[in-house]
Amino acid sequence: MTTDRRPHLLYVVWGFPPCRAGGVYRALATANRFAAQGWRVTVLTAERDTFVRFTGADPSLESRVAEGIEVVRIPFEWPALESDLHRWSRFRVEQPRVWRKLRAWRDQRTFPEVGYGPWKKPLVAAAERIHRADPVDLVVATANPNVVFAAAGHLHRKFGVPYVMDYRDAWLLDVFTGGRLHAPRSRAARAERELMASASEVWFVNDPIREWHRALYPATAARMHTVANGFDADLVPDAPADRAPGEPGGELRFGYLGTVTPRVPLAEFLAGWKRARELSPSVAASSAHIHGYLGYYAQPRPEMLAAIAAAGDDAVSYDGPVGKGDVAKVYDGLDVQLLILAAGRYVTSGKVFEYLATGLPVVSVHHPDNAAGDVLRGHPLWFPAADLSPDGIAAALVAAAEAVATAGPELRQQARDFGARYRRDLQLDPRIDALTELVRKVTP
Structure with missing residues (x-):
């Protein structure tokens, strides 16, 4: 003993x-x-x-x-x-x-x-x-x-x-x-x-x-x-408040990091992304990257792989799982974060807190009643889709792309301060x- x-x-x-x-x-x-x-x-x-x-x-x-x-x-x-x-x-x-x-x-x-x-x-x-x-x-x-x-x-x-x-x-x-x-x-x-x-x-x-x-x-x-x-303080991505803004109409990297479950509105996001590229030269010049597992288990779900592959012409790619030690590196390479979540008043997701720590813009692709909205409400660089229609998602994506080019150090610091409480x-x-x-x- x-x-x-x-x-x-x-x-x-x-x-x-x-x-x-x-x-x-x-x-x-x-x-x-x-x-x-x-x-x-x-x-x-x-x-x-x-x-x-x-x-x-x-x-x-x-x-x-x-x-x-x-x-x-x-x-x-x-x-x-x-x-x-x-x-x-x-x-x-x-x-x-x-x-x-x-x-x-x-x-x-x-x-x-x-x-x-x-x-x-x-x-x-x-x-x-x-x-x-x-x-x-x-x-x-x-x-x-x-x-x-x-x-x-x-x-x-x-x-x-x-x-x-x-x-x-x-x-x-x-x-x-x-x-x-x-x-x-x-x-x-x-x-x-x-x-x-x-x-x-x-x-x-x-x-x-x-x-x-x-x-x-x-x-x-x-x-x-x-x-x-x-979020884990030792894994906060290095996204300083004075990070250089994107060029208006320039190429941006949008990214999702997390497990894509069957309840995640992947198809809705892909349709909204396609529509946003039709509406915005900035989004049309940009790319979307899905990081993480496709499904709950080791083998990726084939229908999810096929859906992402079919969107390849729209600059969507599946970049595979990310080890915890490499998470910060992934966020450092993004300009806009994609929070694609299942519907549910009681659904939050652990990723929302990690997203908040970066100070980067967040596009919410989930039902407005999702509990993640309670966490994000008040974030100065939050762009929630009004609904899961292609136009609703596209509007949020276009607004986030515009914000990347206009958000200065003060606004980015406000975003990081907002997330620090979590x-x-x-x-x-x-x-x-x-x-x-x-x-x-x-x-x-």
Whole structure:
């Protein structure tokens, strides 16, 4: 048993470096910030091969894990995404539809979450081993998947360890439609209700999601907090306020950086871009670059690749994934940022904060009700599309192109100052301070 008297955090998360999924940046920053604030941190996560084989990996992220953080990796099986036919059973080969139905049923026997439910048993066992070897003062479990909450609940029930539920999205709320994903009497709803009742804190990425849950769980409302994603200060792109403006009508680089999911209005953007080139000589002389993964997994979705390739004559290109260490370089090469997001009152995206840090113009290509608008409102170089029609998107693109040529150092500095409030540590520190005080009160 360690003699180190610093409080011990067990951080339970499925997607940790080298995972390249969007939520990994929040996970990495949270673990690092607890360590910087004087905590000993143990991360419980999946094996590296999970991400290399299924989601795609960004090895550059591993070097950003703070020194001293212990990372405990346990196996995670994902049969539904297994593409190696040699690993398929004969039954699956001969009856794939029946196999999928049976697998979904099996997945939810121990925990009500398709694909992830079977991870509960090894996850809980690993969490208990860690606690017995080196007592844990606090658990922070970061979803999704929501099965990570099971480890937190187990240590609380058996050993009285306080825990935080950190949501990137939501368990019961469909953040895109605003409807419910699970009925009130479902196993998922019952499990969340029980976990919510005992949690020391519950974190959400934006106010709309938090308010939805406050209405659903009024007894827990006071313990619910908004912890926005923010941006990482050490990765702020070098976009100085006195950056030279573009030439009127000159070539500009418009760029999107992030995962393009099936819900992202890629086709609408491409139509709006084509229309903007018809309306503006400046846009017609410019190019649009899509950086990131096409889809959730390692292999790009073919229909997305085809759509971008078809827009090649309009100077649109797919430039592939970007390692975290190269993000600043990408932003430094842009004149205008493209924030292309799915619809949904509860959708923010972590990228919006990174975009804000640059001080560059931002063109929003998403539904006006998207929660990202709440973050961007007041930004001096924000150009939201009025709607997702070709003309609505084109108008925003043309306005941003004109702004590049006219925005002087003062306006660019105002834009950077606007974004500075969303630095990641400013979002996390108030909660870490409160939790440090909580642990001091309950630890003998």
